[in-house]
């Protein structure tokens with residue numbers, strides 16, 4: 651039997667995978683053997699947990715929490731405040747008009763209290779706020795309903811509510827494009843402004859949705875260095891490395907070429923070597939899935955194109971990438 655990543659990385663960081671109700675069945679043994687942490691890919695998002703005001707639907711989230719508990723895995727919470735996958739009702743009053751700042755913050759508070767409170771004994775760490783920094787360099791925060799209706803301090807409030815609901819949970823700010831220097835500077839500015847105000851924040855999540863040719867290794871190192879300099883813990887929260895280059899928009903491949911798999915392995919090897927180097931800062935590396943039979947990249951950014959981004963193939967067998975990260979180091 652092949653080595654388990656969770657054992658290989660025992661002295662470095664947790665090894666996680668995002669899961670859903672299908673994969674906790676279809677990838678059950680792979681997940682339980684290889685990983686010691688999971689994240690719900692969608693089932694703890696606002697629209698899934700509270701589709702209508704006051705109507706909480708915890709069934710799927712509970713099953714995922716149960717799967718983690720049954721297999722002795724840690725559980726990351728994802729995510730409390732985001733511009734996506736949040737139902738419209740949150741931002742509207744009964745007459746269909748936009749809600750007031752006070753109402754919006756009250757809704758946010760009761761959502762966070764209920765959800766964080768429910769999983770207090772299961773979830774050790776939450777992505778409290780997700781993707782609020784704008785990608786365009788001349789704009790500070792993403793123009794979302796949260797921002798428009800509540801103003802900038804909805805971010806600090808989210809962390810405060812989460813901390814009040816579970817003072818032991820580690821609270822993370824999570825975002826992507828961590829290797830774009832301008833965006834990263836803004837992320838750091840945000841995090842530091844929270845730290846200066848003594849807002850309870852404990853970590854930064856680097857999503858890590860990467861391709862074969864980018865970001866480069868020095869760019870990733872720079873991101874880790876700069877984030878770590880804030881003094882916060884780091885987690886790679888949503889790692890996937892497509893077998894395509896950024897520029898490659900081909901849609902006609904039915905399987906990855908040997909060359910792609912080789913390059914992917916090379917890259918996984920280098921990236922994990924880098925993560926190991928920063929083991930004092932990095933406490934977990936979570937893949938955004940587990941094996942190539944299912945990944946959100948099957949439909950993003952190109953619909954219906956597979957990207958084979960993981961270290962296990964469609965049959966859950968180890969790929970060259972697996973041996974590069976699990977082999978002798």
Ligand code: XIL
Pocket residue numbers: 691692780857888946
């Ligand atoms: C993605 C899920 O994987 C998809 O199934 C869903 O349709 C959209 O969201 N950044 C995040 C994750 O923080 O929540 C996203 O997950 C991927 C990008």
